[in-house]
Amino acid sequence: MGSLNTAAAQGGRGQGASVLQASLRSRAEHYFRHHREMARDALRRLADTPFSSLLTTLVLAISLALPTGLFSVLKNLQTVAAGWTDEQVKVSVFLKKDLKDSDIERLYHQLLKREDVMQAELISRSQALAEFKKWSGFSNVLEGLDENPLPAVLVVQPRDVSVNGAKALRDALGALPQSDSVQLDTEWIQRLQAMVALMQRLVGAFALALAVTVLLVIGNTIRLAIEGRRDEIVVVKLVGGTNAFVRRPFLYTGLWYGFAGAFLALAMVESLTAWLRTPARELAQLYGSDFVLQGLSLSEGGIVFTVGVMLGLLGAMLAVRQHLRAIEPHGSI
Amino acid sequence: MCNRFRANKKGRRNVIVFNAVSKRYENGREALANLDFEMQTGEFAFITGHSGAGKSTVLKLLTVIERPSSGEVFCAGDSLRRLRNREIPYYRRKLGMVFQNHQLLFDRSVFDNVALPLVIAGYSTYDINRRVRAALDKVGLLGKERLSPLQLSGGEQQRVGIARAVVNKPPVLLADEPTGNLDPELSAEIMGLFYQFSQVGVTVLVATHDLGLISRYDHRLLTLHEGRLVEDYQETSEYESGFEEARDHDFEDELDVAHTTGEV
Numbered sequence: 001m002g003s004l005n006t007a008a009a010q011g012g013r014g015q016g017a018s019v020l021q022a023s024l025r026s027r028a029e030h031y032f033r034h035h036r037e038m039a040r041d042a043l044r045r046l047a048d049t050p051f052s053s054l055l056t057t058l059v060l061a062i063s064l065a066l067p068t069g070l071f072s073v074l075k076n077l078q079t080v081a082a083g084w085t086d087e088q089v090k091v092s093v094f095l096k097k098d099l100k101d102s103d104i105e106r107l108y109h110q111l112l113k114r115e116d117v118m119q120a121e122l123i124s125r126s127q128a129l130a131e132f133k134k135w136s137g138f139s140n141v142l143e144g145l146d147e148n149p150l151p152a153v154l155v156v157q158p159r160d161v162s163v164n165g166a167k168a169l170r171d172a173l174g175a176l177p178q179s180d181s182v183q184l185d186t187e188w189i190q191r192l193q194a195m196v197a198l199m200q201r202l203v204g205a206f207a208l209a210l211a212v213t214v215l216l217v218i219g220n221t222i223r224l225a226i227e228g229r230r231d232e233i234v235v236v237k238l239v240g241g242t243n244a245f246v247r248r249p250f251l252y253t254g255l256w257y258g259f260a261g262a263f264l265a266l267a268m269v270e271s272l273t274a275w276l277r278t279p280a281r282e283l284a285q286l287y288g289s290d291f292v293l294q295g296l297s298l299s300e301g302g303i304v305f306t307v308g309v310m311l312g313l314l315g316a317m318l319a320v321r322q323h324l325r326a327i328e329p330h331g332s333i
Numbered sequence: 334m335c336n337r338f339r340a341n342k343k344g345r346r347n348v349i350v351f352n353a354v355s356k357r358y359e360n361g362r363e364a365l366a367n368l369d370f371e372m373q374t375g376e377f378a379f380i381t382g383h384s385g386a387g388k389s390t391v392l393k394l395l396t397v398i399e400r401p402s403s404g405e406v407f408c409a410g411d412s413l414r415r416l417r418n419r420e421i422p423y424y425r426r427k428l429g430m431v432f433q434n435h436q437l438l439f440d441r442s443v444f445d446n447v448a449l450p451l452v453i454a455g456y457s458t459y460d461i462n463r464r465v466r467a468a469l470d471k472v473g474l475l476g477k478e479r480l481s482p483l484q485l486s487g488g489e490q491q492r493v494g495i496a497r498a499v500v501n502k503p504p505v506l507l508a509d510e511p512t513g514n515l516d517p518e519l520s521a522e523i524m525g526l527f528y529q530f531s532q533v534g535v536t537v538l539v540a541t542h543d544l545g546l547i548s549r550y551d552h553r554l555l556t557l558h559e560g561r562l563v564e565d566y567q568e569t570s571e572y573e574s575g576f577e578e579a580r581d582h583d584f585e586d587e588l589d590v591a592h593t594t595g596e597v
Binding site for chain 2: 029231234238240
């Protein structure tokens with residue numbers, strides 16, 4: 001059989017009708033040139049339909065920006081939860097509203113003398129109201145009220161900052177006749193930490209769902225691109241184009257979408273961070289924290305970018321795998 | 334079987350071999366039954382028959398769009414039955430294909446259309462420029478490479494298709510109704526081109542049911558009827574009987590049927 005083929009091959013190349021063979025070097029150069037050309041061609045095709053390309057990119061960007069943004073929020077919450085220092089373990093004592101200012105003053109000085117109290121701060125009813133007006137934006141509503149609805153608060157810092165020590169102080173202060181209610185701020189921190197743990201999982205699930213969305217959006221876009229170039233694919237296959245050759249422009253299309261989507265997503269998250277930075281700092285100051293809203297670090301941005309590009313490429317690969325095989329030149333003869 | 338590949342008396346070798354080839358489609362239709370024929374280097378042949386006679390199937394087997402149900406097809410040194418799917422593109426690069434509907438890409442220039450097989454095969458820009466110009470020169474379209482195929486007449490479009498088919502000097506040229514929509518003068522021009530290629534060693538197989546066209550040339554004529562080779566007219570033997578045979582099948586009527594059903 002082997003000799004058969006050789007003979008037929010010789011027959012095929014007889015009398016000057018030899019198939020031109022591209023040299024290895026020429027083919028290697030061609031390979032990279034073709035990649036460059038396909039990358040450029042894919043980009044040009046996207047630019048040729050700016051509206052639909054932009055819409056697709058926006059969908060991708062939002063799908064990438066949502067989990068990225070949530071991750072960013074989570075990261076900042078973790079900073080808040082973890083950065084809570086001993087000085088910030090505080091018991092807030094909300095005092096009964098019928099107490100006179102002099103009684104409150106006396107209580108404050110009593111507290112300062114206690115063994116288990118490190119420090120205390122008094123926020124009078126009028127101070128509380130002034131701060132609330134300043135920060136809540138409800139000043140007009142408060143104007144309409146006949147009396148100040150806010151209680152005076154004593155913020156007490158325990159000497160023993162362990163959970164048990166703080167709880168003991170909370171219970172002791174709660175037993176005071178002047179106290180309406182007490183709150184240990186570490187509880188708030190514990191709750192925050194539990195919430196962060198929960199949110200981490202939620203963001204993970206959310207990111208997974210949106211990654212699938214990105215894959216589907218890119219897959220569908222590539223599917224339409226393949227349909228639109230069906231005739232061309234048939235011709236290319238008929239004149240000896242390999243599957244890799246036919247695939248290439250679509251993979252680049254996916255890559256560009258991933259690239260543009262990730263870039264836009266990062267821009268969205270960064271501008272949102274910048275927009276929230278000032279109000280976040282003011283909020284932090286209210287809690288006596290020098291917390292600053294953190295944007296994405298360079299490596300986090302790099303990860304988001306890589307994931308976006310990879311999803312674009314993967315979506316294109318899946319679509320190409322699914323739809324390109326179905327296009328064979330059956331009907332062309 | 335090995336005899337088929339030995340040089341014949343003219344010192345030529347077989348380029349295309351159909352050896353007891355049958356093709357049954359999935360819908361049960363038997364398109365080819367036990368077909369045997371060979372073509373040598375530089376040979377020019379017409380293959381004819383009414384719609385459904387099997388000439389499209391012959392081309393589909395040669396382009397590996399379909400595989401034979403039984404028997405062996407050899408072309409340009411490859412056993413097409415044993416060719417792996419990933420080898421098909423490389424095999425197809427040894428074929429020149431000319432289609433009835435040209436199969437040109439209208440969003441590209443004439444130059445880019447003709448260059449496509451060379452781009453796919455990985456030629457340098459220099460070689461591509463040189464070869465595309467040579468091919469366009471051959472079909473008389475040099476100077477129109479920047480145009481879109483849409484700006485060309487039907488005959489010119491067909492010639493772009495021919496230039497694309499021969500641009501990488503394939504040993505085999507297959508043409509499917511290449512003169513389907515052209516007037517006799519243009520048809521003659523295109524047949525002249527094909528004949529020139531055969532003269533430089535290209536094996537040319539032209540599928541057509543244009544009997545008027547066939548009758549104007551004294552070339553080999555393979556006539557298929559219901560998937561069987563009913564006549565293999567050689568250019569040196571009795572031409573008339575071949576023509577009579579063809580007329581017996583009443584091609585004129587079937588031509589009309591083919592046109593109305595849009596079949597090739």
